[in-house]
Amino acid sequence: MTLLVARDLRKTFAGGVRAVDGVDLAIGAGETLGLVGESGCGKSTLARLVLRLIEPDGGTLAFRGDDITHLPERAMRALRRDMGVVFQDPFGSLNPRMSVAQLLAEPLVVHGIGDGASRAARVSALLELVGLLPEHAARYPHEFSGGQRQRIAIARALATEPAFLVCDEPTSALDVSIQAQVLNLLRELQERLGLACLFVSHNLAAVRHMAPRVAVMYLGQVVEEAPRESIFGAPQHPYTQALLSAVAEPGQARRTRIVLKGEVPSPADPPSGCRFRTRCPRAVAHCAAQVPALVGTDHRVACHFPGTLD
C-alpha cells in the first residue's frame, strides 16, 4: 500500500513566492524517497507540507489511504504519532531546557503512551537504538556534540514508532567523519524498523546512499524522478545533469562541468513554459511556450528534449 500520496501540492508564501508549485509524490510503506535540489527549490517547504507543519494552498495529501489535506488540527496532532521528523540543525532542534530523558519521553507523554516506568524503559531503549548510553538520559543537549545531538533528534523522532520519517538535511551541519556515522545509523534504522522515509538533501552523494528512488526539484517543481541507478547513471533532465556535473569529489577525475547560464529566477515570477529554460543549454523557443509535463512510468522527466549526455 502506498503510505503517503501527494497530488499537485502547492504552497505560495507572502510576496507571491511559489515555493512548491504542483508536486506529486508517492512513498510506499518501508520505501525511501530522496529529494534533492539547490537552495530555494522548495524541498524543505515540501518536507513540511507532507507533514502538514505548514498548510498547503492547493492539492491533496493522503496518508495510509485517508485524505488528510484538511484533517482538523486535533486529529492531525493524533496522527503525528505515526510521523517523525529530523531537522538539519542539531543545535537548534532540541529544546535546551529539557533533559534527554524529557526530550525522548515527550512524544510518549503527548500521545498518552505508557506510564512513567514504561516511558523510562522506552527512553533507555531509544538511547541504545541510536548508539547512546543510558546515562546520557539525565544530560542536557548542550552537553553533546553535533553528531550526538542528531542521534538524540533521531531517537525522539522514533519514540512513538512512526511508520514515516522525514529527514530534512539531517547531516548537512555535521563534520564529514560524523556525517557517515549518522547516515549509517539512519540506513540501519530504516531497514530494521521498516520505516518509510523522505530524505531531503542538497548532497547528491548522500541521497544516493540513502534512497533507492530520487526526485530532483527545481523552482518548486519536480523535474525528474527515477530509481537511483537511472538518476545517477542515466539522468535525462539537463538540470539533473548539470547538478551531477558540479559535484566535486576527491580522487575522481574532474567531470566535464556543465556550466549553467545566469542565476536561479525568482520563485515569485518563474519563467513561462519550462522553468529551467532560461538556464538550459537545450532550450528552444518551444520551451517558453509550453510547460513540460512530468511523464514516464518508472523514470519520469519533465523536459521537452529529454536525453542522456554522451
Place this chain on the structure above:
Amino acid sequence: MSALLRVEALSVAFGKTEVLDGVSFDIAPGEVLGIVGESGSGKSMTALAMMGLLPPGGRIASGRIVFEDVEVSRLPERELAKMRGARMAMIFQEPMASLNPVLTVGEQIAEVLRHHRGMDRRSAHNEAVSLLKLVEVAAAERRVDEYPHQLSGGMRQRAMIAIALACRPRLLVADEPTTALDATVQAGILDLLRGLRQEFGMAVLLITHDLGVVADICERVVVMYAGRVAETGDAGAIFAEPGHPYTQALLAAIPRLEGPIGTLPAIAGVVPSPADFPPGCRFAPRCPHAIPACEAAAPVLRALAGGTQAACIRAEHAA
C-alpha cells in the same frame, strides 16, 4: 623559489588551552594550497593568526609567520593593518556578514581603492566596475550600484572577491568560500579563483572542510586534525595514496556518486575539543591502527613512500 608565506611551528593558545600546536607549512608565489580539516581542527584559527585577526583572548604562544620576508607575527597592529587588504586579503564563508548592508557594492570596492591605492572617487568607481567584470558579475555597470541584499549568494561572494582583489594582493586567504553556496554556484566560484590565480599569479590559501573542493582546485594540501598538521603533500599524492590513517578514514567516509552503496566506513567517536585533546597522537583514540606507543608522544611529520608527509608512527601498517 623562496616561499611567499612561511608558517613555522605556530602555536596559538586561549589562556591555557592550546588550539594550534606546532603548525608549519609554506606557500609559494602563485600556488594554491588547501588546508582541510573538520571543526576544531584549527584551520580557521591558522588563517586568523596569519591575518593578525585572532579573536580576543587568543595569542601566538610560539612560532613565526613570515610573509614576503617580514615576520608578520611581530608586526605592530598598524603595520599589519596596512599589509592586510593590500598584500594579503581574506574572504569568508558568509559574504553577507562581511559586506556592509547600507553601502552599495561599488562603494565598498571603491572605499578599498581610495584607502589603499589613493584613487579619486571617479576612477575608483570605474575600477570597481572593471573589478566586478573581472570576477564575472553579469551586468557589472548595473550591479555596482546595488546593495548586498539585492545580490544572490554567489554574486555576493564574487563581490567579496572583487573587494579582496582591489589591491592586487599577493595572497588570497579564502575561508570556506563556497560552503554556503549551492554546488552549481560553488563550481563557478572555484573556476573563477582558478582563473584569477593564473591571470595574476596570486597565491591562494583555501581553507575548507570539503575534500571535494580541495581536490578540485588545490595543488598542495595540509590536512589538519585537532590543532596539528596530520598530513601534507601534493594533492594528487594525498588523494591517491593517503598515508595518515585520518586522511584515509576521511576519504573513505565520504559518500560517493559512484561505486558500491552500503554502510559507509565511518570514523568512530567524536572530534575532540581543544579543552580535552588526548595525549600523544590526537587521532589515536579514534584510530583503528593505534598502538600504545601512539599515546606516548606526539608524532612528527615524516616523508612516506606514497609521496606525502604524515605525522603517524604507524603509517606503514595503515597502508
Place this chain on the structure above:
Amino acid sequence: MAGKAPGALSRLIAHPSFRWGALLFGIIVLCAVFAWWLAPHDPFRNNFRTRFRAPDETFWLGTDRFGRDILSRTLHGAKVSLRIGLGVAALTALVGGTIGALAGFVKRLDGPLMRFMDALMAFPAVLLAIALAAALGPSEVNAILALSIAYAPRTARVMRAGVMVVREFPFVEGARAIGASPARVLLRHILPNAMAPLVVQQTYVFALAILAEAVLSFLGVGPPPPTPTLGGIIADGRDYIQEAPWISLVPGVAIAMTVLGLNLMGDGLRDALDPRLRTAIR
C-alpha cells in the same frame, strides 16, 4: 539560543556590575526588612521638642517638622517603597507577561492586545499612574495597581518580542511535529526559553516603580500619611529645603541607591543572559 547555558549563573556572579548592584540592593533590602530592629527611633512618634534637629549623635540623620527621626522614617519608608516596587514587578510580570506571551504566540490576538498596550503606552507612564492613583484613592494597594497598569505595556512588549524570537526556533517546529498541543508548545517549549529578557526587564520595572511611587507619594496620591514612603518623606521636606535639607536629601539618596543597585543588577543579568553576547564569547 535563549536557553540557560552552562555557567550562566557563574558568569552572573563574576559580572562586576551585577556583584556591586546585588551588594547595594541586598544591603537596602536587609535594612528595609529589619527596619523595626534597625531603626533607632519610632518613625511615627511626634516630638515637638526635637523638631528640625540637624544630624547629631541622637538623631544621626536629623529630624523633620514633627520631630520624627529621618533615619528611622527612611528605613521604614524604604520598606514600603520596596514592597510597592516588588508588587509592581510581580504584577506586571504576571499580567504584562501573559498578554505579551499570548500576543506573541496567537497571531489572532496580537493586533487587538498590542493595540491596547500601545494605547496605554501613548500616555507617559508616570502621568498615567498619577491619574489612576488619584482616581483609585491613596493607598498602598492602589499605588501598586496604578503603577502596574502604567508599566505592564512595557513588560508585555518585551515578552512578546521574546516569544516571537523563540517561536521561530527549530525545536518549536519539532514540538509541533511530535503532535504537541499549542498550549504545550507555548508553556513547555517557548516560555522557558523566553524568560531571560523578561527577568532583565522586571529589574528595570522594579526600579522605575520605586521612582514613580516616590512621585505619587510626593504628590500625595501614594500611601496616605503617616505611612512613611521615600517619596512622602521628600515631600515632607519640600518646604524646608533651605533650612533642613537633610529631610529630603536622605530619602532621595536612598531612592538613588536602590535604583542604582537594581539597574546594575539588570545590566549584569542582561549581559549574562544575552544570547548574542553569549555566542560571541563562546
